[in-house]
Amino acid sequence: MSLSPLIQQLVTSLRCLPGVGPKSAQRMAFHLLERDREAAMELSQALQQAAENVAHCERCHTLSEAKICALCSSSQRDESTLCVLESPMDVMAIEQTSGFSGLYYVLGGHLSPIDGIGPEDLGIDELLARVRSGEVKEMILATNPTVEGEATAHYIAQQLKGTDVKVTRIAHGVPVGGELEYVDGGTLAHALAGRRLL
Amino acid sequence: MSLSPLIQQLVTSLRCLPGVGPKSAQRMAFHLLERDREAAMELSQALQQAAENVAHCERCHTLSEAKICALCSSSQRDESTLCVLESPMDVMAIEQTSGFSGLYYVLGGHLSPIDGIGPEDLGIDELLARVRSGEVKEMILATNPTVEGEATAHYIAQQLKGTDVKVTRIAHGVPVGGELEYVDGGTLAHALAGRRLL
Numbered sequence: 023m024s025l026s027p028l029i030q031q032l033v034t035s036l037r038c039l040p041g042v043g044p045k046s047a048q049r050m051a052f053h054l055l056e057r058d059r060e061a062a063m064e065l066s067q068a069l070q071q072a073a074e075n076v077a078h079c080e081r082c083h084t085l086s087e088a089k090i091c092a093l094c095s096s097s098q099r100d101e102s103t104l105c106v107l108e109s110p111m112d113v114m115a116i117e118q119t120s121g122f123s124g125l126y127y128v129l130g131g132h133l134s135p136i137d138g139i140g141p142e143d144l145g146i147d148e149l150l151a152r153v154r155s156g157e158v159k160e161m162i163l164a165t166n167p168t169v170e171g172e173a174t175a176h177y178i179a180q181q182l183k184g185t186d187v188k189v190t191r192i193a194h195g196v197p198v199g200g201e202l203e204y205v206d207g208g209t210l211a212h213a214l215a216g217r218r219l220l
Numbered sequence: 221m222s223l224s225p226l227i228q229q230l231v232t233s234l235r236c237l238p239g240v241g242p243k244s245a246q247r248m249a250f251h252l253l254e255r256d257r258e259a260a261m262e263l264s265q266a267l268q269q270a271a272e273n274v275a276h277c278e279r280c281h282t283l284s285e286a287k288i289c290a291l292c293s294s295s296q297r298d299e300s301t302l303c304v305l306e307s308p309m310d311v312m313a314i315e316q317t318s319g320f321s322g323l324y325y326v327l328g329g330h331l332s333p334i335d336g337i338g339p340e341d342l343g344i345d346e347l348l349a350r351v352r353s354g355e356v357k358e359m360i361l362a363t364n365p366t367v368e369g370e371a372t373a374h375y376i377a378q379q380l381k382g383t384d385v386k387v388t389r390i391a392h393g394v395p396v397g398g399e400l401e402y403v404d405g406g407t408l409a410h411a412l413a414g415r416r417l418l
Contacts, residue, residue, distance in 0.1 A: 025312070028270045028285045035266040038259035039234075040251045046239060052309045053238045054267070055274050055283050056328075061236035062271040068233035069264035072226045072249070073257045085253050086224045111250045114223070130254075 029055070083128040083145060084110040093117075093126060100124045102159040106149065106178065108132055108166055116164070124162075127152075132170040133177055146178060153187050160188040167194055227253070281326040281343060282308040291315075291324060298322045300357040304347065304376065306330055306364055314362070322360075325350075330368040331375055344376060351385050358386040365392055 025033065029051055036047035054062040078084065079091035086092070093099060093113075103124030107113060113126050129144040141147060153161055163178060165171035179189045194212035196205050205213070223231065227249055234245040252260040276282065277289035284290070291297060291311075301322030305311060311324050327342040339345060351359055361376060363369035377387045392410035394403050403411070 026274070026284045026286065026290065028266075028274055029283060032266040032270040035259070035263040036237075038252075038256060038263060039248045041244060041247070048312065049239070049309065050237045051270070052283065052307070052312075054236075055270060056308065058236060059271045061233070062267045065233040065236060066264045066267035066271065068226075068230040069252070069260045069267070072230040072253060073260040073264065076224065076226050076253050085227060085250065087226050088224065092224065109250070110254065111247065114246065114250075 078128075078130075082113075082126045083130060084113050084126060098123070101157055103162065104153065104158045104160070105162045105164050106175075107164050108171060108174075112164065112166075124160075129165070129174065132165060132168075132174040134170055141177065144174070146181070149178070150181055153182060154185060158187060160190060162190050162192065164192045167192075276326075276328075280311075280324045281328060282311050282324060296321070299355055301360065302351065302356045302358070303360045303362050304373075305362050306369065306372075310362065310364075322358075327363070327372065330363060330366075330372040332368055339375065342372070344379070347376070348379050351380060352383060356385060358388060360388050360390065362390045365390075 032051045032055075033044070033047045036042055036050050037044065039047075042050070054065075075087045076085050077087065079086040079094055080089050081094040082091060084091055084093070088095070100123050103122075104127055105116065105122060105124055106127045106129065107116070108129055108131060110128055113128060116122050116126070127145075127149050129146070129149075131139055131144055133139060133141065133144065152158065161178075161182070163175035165175045175191055179191075182189050193216055194209065195216055196202065196209060196213045202210070230249045230253075231242070231245045234240055234248050235242065237245075240248070252263075270285075273285045274283050275285065277284040277292055278287050279292040280289060282289055282291070286293070298321050301320075302325055303314065303320060303322055304325045304327065305314070306327055306329060308326055311326060314320050314324070325343075325347050327344070327347075329337060329342055331337060331339065331342065350356065359376075359380070361373035363373045373389055377389075380387050391414055392407065393414055394400060394407060394411045400408070
């Protein structure tokens with residue numbers, strides 16, 4: 023027996039969510055229909071509203087429904103420090119540490135010649151123009167610690183050689199709370215090379 | 221920094237899904253907005269359509285957008301066997317085994333005097349009337365193997381004492397593919413008591 027068409031459609035649509043397989047999608051659909059139709063309607067509206075109205079901030083390219091996001095338009099942030107990230111999720115991750123008061127710049131990905139993604143697709147020209155215009159004193163490259171993320175950081179750093187902007191990269195090392203035993207070799211090598219005086 | 225209002229609303233709404241915590245909700249929201257707005261719109265519509273149109277089958281009370289569900293209206297099913305279940309999810313679970321060709325009856329829960337849920341809330345009167353009307357020869361009680369499920373099965377069986385309907389309960393025993401070592405004592409006791417000749 024197959025499910026009735028509308029339930030089947032709902033199950034299929036739920037599977038577009040990351041981390042949701044066929045079993046979870048079915049469980050979600052039945053849960054909403056059996057116990058929480060109000061939540062289903064609310065979710066439906068929230069999805070539509072967000073999908074229709076949320077765009078990218080014109081200044082930092084993070085997701086925002088305002089033309090200029092709350093961070094970029096805040097007077098509390100330090101405009102001289104700019105943190106360059108791959109995705110809007112990364113902005114949230116750094117904001118949640120409460121350890122950074124500068125501004126962000128979201129690339130929306132990383133350089134990937136094989137997929138045809140070059141500097142112009144990531145808004146790197148705009149970033150460089152902004153940095154060169156003088157307001158930025160330090161640019162922190164916080165792209166992912168992957169091969170592509172490193173290459174992207176390296177490319178951006180190269181472009182700013184010779185200017186007096188301080189270009190930094192986030193530290194690589196052992197994660198806090200982890201055990202040395204489970205840390206991979208590459209990370210350990212970085213942790214040793216980047217050791218600091220106590 | 222908090223998220224922009226529409227994204228925040230979406231994250232909050234996604235948390236109504238079972239098994240979705242704050243981190244997953246955020247990941248889902250960003251995924252949909254960054255990479256798959258079409259899927260977001262589709263999901264929005266599927267939710268609305270399903271929440272507005274899916275009701276319960278008038279005969280077996282499973283979720284269905286038709287007045288009488290596909291199973292109840294099928295001529296392929298054996299009307300003399302009726303399987304009594306707690307929820308529409310259970311119907312799916314049994315259908316997926318392809319080992320049952322009878323009809324279903326969904327209670328929508330179990331007896332729970334402490335929550336004020338009595339036989340009338342579960343449609344047990346309607347079930348009994350249907351069974352007594354004569355078309356059902358065997359009724360399989362497949363409520364959950366929990367205290368409440370057992371009590372519900374026991375109550376229904378009691379009501380049909382003296383009629384010539386065969387009332388059965390699904391077998392309790394060790395799950396297929398499991399290891400005896402990890403099976404709890406109650407289940408093992410049931411498995412021993414319910415042993416069968418090879």
